[in-house]
Amino acid sequence: MTKQWIAGVDLGGTTTKIAFITLDGEIIKKWEIPTDNSNEGKNITVNIANSISEKLKELGQTKDQLAGIGMGAPGPVNYETGVMLNTVNLGWQSNFPLQASLEQAASLPALIENDANCAALGEMWKGAGNGAKDIVCVTLGTGVGGGVIANGNIVQGVNGAAGEIGHTTAIPEGGAPCNCGKTGCLETIASATGIVRLAKEALSMPGVAGELAEKYSSDGSVSAKDVFDCARNGDSIAIKVLNEVACHLGLVLANIANTLNPEKIVLGGGVSKAGDILLNAVKSQFERFSFSSVKDSTKLALATLGNDAGVIGAAWLIKNKLLEC
Known part of the structure; x- marks a missing residue:
């Protein structure tokens, strides 16, 4: 099956925005879940992975439809390793391996970038x-x-x-x-x-x-x-x-x-x-x-993209990686 969707995630301190987005940058479905900062943030990636799985099931799709997960997260990120260098509002310790944690929870490839960078990528790709x-x-x-x-x-x-x-x-x-x-x-x-x-x-x-x-x-x-x-x-x-x-x-x-x-x-x-x-x-x-x-x-x-800029830019991370391959 051709992988035609990307999961874009915009992680916030109180709310996480998630969307399924085509390789052309069009949003198929978007929704939000609360960000659970308790237990040193250990539930965050699990909740995101579970929510993605549930939404795929609702839409009659499987994970085979997804090329991967792109995520924008608040704080400095080492893009090569997907490690969050410092977080203030999410409960994680410094140098949290966010990419590895998300990939393990979702069983999908993931890429992580700073949330403002993702918003910039979204506006570059589909916005102003x-x-x-x-x-x-x-x-x-x-x-x-x-x-x-x-x-x-x-x-x-x-x-x-x-x-x-x-x-x-x-x-x-x-x-x-x-x-x-x-x-x-x-x-x-x-x-x-x-x-x-x-x-x-x-x-x-x-x-x-x-x-x-x-x-x-x-x-x-x-x-x-x-x-x-x-x-x-x-x-x-x-x-x-x-x-x-x-x-x-x-x-x-x-x-x-x-x-x-x-x-x-x-x-x-x-x-x-x-x-x-x-x-x-x-x-x-x-x-x-x-x-x-x-x-x-x-x-x-x-x-011009409003609250959608982050998820669209996060999806672009995966699209850009696919184009490199």
Whole structure:
């Protein structure tokens, strides 16, 4: 039987997305399961393997239909060995042999890559990258992740930690603490949590007023979406926060582009759903800080695949490996 499907897996700290995807990148079936972090994460790969088997049975298929499993996982990965170098939210010890564990549980070949790298591959293959071979993908979510693709290949770095754009230092002195242990990382500014932090700092100043202040005073909470919504309505505090985020993000992206000169920089993740109000503000700062030749050739765009980018990019890992054989 011709193997026509790939299982793409996007492993998250609370939820794992799984999909069956054709060799042309079309999703046949997608679903989610909870990520079980208990027992030092020992149930994670078993649960994924069991879920894949159950879904195949539901669809009247066997494992012979699958060419393999590609997985995106949060954290630095040694692509050659499939070892997770460091994990924060999954219960695993450092240097966890994720690829071997998944292959043993599923009895299928597997390839592992960083989740942001997989999102970048997905956007390159089927999304906003539109076939571009030199792109940078930045995921703006709870944190900030990044994937760098040069000549169609993920830039791995010496130990798999390349593309950690969220931990580029944006504020060298007096920056907010980051979960990585440093301070002033881009993640502390341009992530959803960073935007909320900036908004609360601005709203704590005496005499503030306006739509965002009213939302905050009503229940003591504010979201990144609130900031963008209020900025669209002309709220001065929201616009101030937006401009601060755009300035730091635009500067970091310009420096990346000045170094790599990619064809496209793609912004994805939940924060990117703000759309043009974010993209246009970042573009303005990007043009301010980028070298003239880079400014004319590197284009910024919003991701188009949404939550599917990770599973599609994970499937691409297997497809790419098959094409090498």
